[in-house]
Amino acid sequence: MHPRAGQPAQPEDLIDVEKVLGLYYDTVPDVDDPVQQVVFGTSGHRGSSLNGSFTETHVAAITAAIVDYRRAQGIDGPLYVGRDTHALSEPAERTVLEVLVAAGVEVRVDARGSYTPTPAVSHSILLHNGAATSEGPRTAGPGIADGIVITPSHNPPTDGGIKYNATDGGPAGGDVTGWIARRANELVRSGLGSIDRTPYERAVASDLVVKHDYRATFVDDLPSVVDLEAIRAAGVRIGADPLGGASVEYWGVIGELYGLDLTVIHPDADPQFSFMTLDWDGKIRMDCSSPYAMASLREIMAVPDGGSAPYDLATGNDGDSDRHGIVTPDGGLMNPNHFLAVCIDYLFRNRSGWPASAGVGKTLVSSSLIDRVAADLGRPLIETPVGFKYFADGLLQTTMGFGGEESAGASFLRLDGTVWTTDKDGFILDLLAAEITAKTGASPSAYHRSLVARHGESWYARVDAPATREEKAALTALSPSAVTATTLAGEEITARLVTAPGNGEPIGGLKVTTANAWFAARPSGTEDVYKIYAESFVSPEHLEQVQDAARAVVADAIA
Template sequence: MQRISFGTSGWRGIVCDDFIFENVKVVTQAIADNVIAAGEKEKGVIVGYDSRFMGEQFANEAARVLTGAGIRTFLCTRDTPTPVIAFEILRRKAAGAINFTASHNPPEYNGIKFSPSWGGPALPETTRDIERRANEMLGEVCYKECDLDDARRDGKLVEIDPLQTYLDDLSTKVDFAAIARLGKVAVNPLYGTGRGYLAEPLRAHGVDVVVINEHRDPYFGGFPPEPSEKYIQDFINLVKSDPEIKLGIATDGDADRFGIVDEDGSFIEPNYIIALLLDYLVRVRGLKGGVARSVATSSLVDAVAAKHGIEVFETPVGFKYIGELISRDKIIIGGEESAGLTIKGHVPEKDGILACLLVAEMVAREGQPVRTLLERLYGQVGRFVTKRENITLAPEIEAVFADKLKATPAVIAGVKLKETVTIDGTKFLLEDGSWLLFRKSGTEPVVRLYAEAPSEERLKELLAAGRKLILE
């Protein structure tokens, strides 16, 4: 029997392989025991799900186990974005939430993500406790299930749809009046939970909107529900084909990640969006505080921070670390290169809905396309070009990979090594400001290679040096 293992965003598995009802009930009971041990049983737990296959059924099973453990359960009546569930935790002062989502993973996956009472993704000490409890119970009937009709009658089960309360709050954080002056906006929820959370509030505020992929499809059109350039070519073509469209905005399967397409159809990498929004929030909105980025995220963020004289917090990969800084009111904005961000005063969880709307506001108020704004920023702080590659390792290479990184090179691609950072993977900072990061996957023989340089030519040299270091 496979062990339950929580990664950076919960436990994920393939439906009908390891992600089965029995394992779901065991993990739910482990979460219930964690909540009870924390003395938060009376606060209740929210249960939500994304638009994947069997989402409602898995959520119902979790509700049966939670109510069977005597925990009041708030069950979402439709597929609900991850950031909206985080918002509802804080609004209700709940003990936490169980969210059935595999985010941007392919459609055969599902997952359980637990967020505790502070609203962000569970920190490692919490997930380790849940893992331990779940693995001790695997193969045993260790839970009591409550009939949902009985739970409703007794008040243990309350059905909710947090859409409107979230949108009401969002209207206090986004300048919809400015966006209405922008012109036509294209929206792509990628068949996921973002349906109704982007297009509808924009229309309600008088924005001219065109939408694609707005119906629920558990197969996500045959692609992973990831708003990256590779998987949204239909959307890019739409923006290119209509000269009236001023911006394209997209969210992933559970709407916690964003994708931005400029008015000419150019896909804008998330790294650059984080830096642009940091500059905008400080310069135009006048927000004060630090900025957080993961170790894999562009140093363009650092350059913008230096321009404004604000502190940079570098975190391991995993939004839980950034969310914790948001909850402690340490930062204006926090972001990851994998298209997650949130801002001061919002939920301590990545929010693709908010990110998309903030970009629309920025473009509207600045009166310039995204790429023009980026070139202007480059002119002020310097150019940064980033890229990530996944490299599959043969068994003999994987066996010696760790030793290769320990033998720190003095020079990489002709430039001296300045510093090595090891908070998550191994990151080599070079004297010309460029860097390489190597992060080994914990579940497969893959190394994630990240590089950043001041030019495309230099970036190619760095990536080639990185591949050579790994494979030779």
């Protein structure tokens, strides 16, 4: 833990924006260096110009690879492009447009020439592809659309990112991103000069670049997914903190248009994010699920003796607004797992227009409280590997009513049971917290306490353990038979999983369960560690025993 975690950023913590931008254009990446190769994680390629992992060459190559993929798949409709507020996002958007126009691709860009949240891009793709029609959205055929979002999500201000959203509106699957990454690395090796581009001033003036009002399209449609009138009528006081991200120009419009008692906290974008408090490791990181990054909002909501909080509810979002953070006067910053369980219980009890067979989507490292809630609701539980891409088809086909990740990303269906977005949406989760407050008269924290009283209290944590590259590779390739232990922290092991129960996809690691506890181990893609997620319904001491046992089980399995 950094000694200044949770404290306001100081001048020495801020990035040199000009240096970051200059290196974006000046650095020639070395494709033989693993750090400087194109690698798509769960949400696209991310990196920094400071270490040569996110440069003009990378972005041009990735965009050209996406063009090649679209041609191979017969995708000939417009490509929706959005960007967030990170310093590298604007130059990356310029590069993207230069390559797309040179390739003859029609591009839809923000009408205001400004920021576009990830959920707004997904929403517009789906509308273009027929989500609002009686036939429902298409994923193939003439004129079908897809998208690119330029964002490193909650990463530090030094970073940039780019991800591809497929024709289903959600993050592209691993087979697609793997192909794009391989092709992009071929182009990086060939050099920037090998990629066709139209100079930006000519490109942006081209008929191929069409201005699209993402904000109005998204904001005007919000009443179809959240009961905004109930929030207004109840007078729920909301403090919305964009954390300097792409939602910064959306929240004020939402509040004004729907007559909400909503105050935008930190209403300006700043590429240095100088107003932030430092995260656990002393870095500026727009992680709305981190108590350290959210320290200033938590302080605002802290109730003094004999006093009251200025808001009934405070919310946060990350850089591209696909994650949510919920702060209540009676509970502080909610654990994302706790809020996901609250959302699931509330939604499935209060969305009469949803399909009776729609299930609950969760990642296998999310809290088992969700399992108990889903069972109580009589809804199917669809447990997937980490990555929101695994929820896209379920939300699109409405076989899932809700899909959520332990890292504070989720989306759910419209009031009438049709698809809203197939990518994470921080707006509707924040607004749902206000709807819950308005309709139940209780905070989401109080709602969670009622779930605990019904289903039991649990203790959940994620820790890291050291691992070499060879050990991480062994962990990824494990079979269930590699686990020879029969008990875990005093309980009989009930399952040893290397594929997800909900879709049979490899989880890239291991999950071991008992009647009252579980752990999952996954290798880090960027550090010499593996991540241990664990939960106990017994006690915090038992959680520590589970974590210790997890290290021993993994060490034995990969030996």
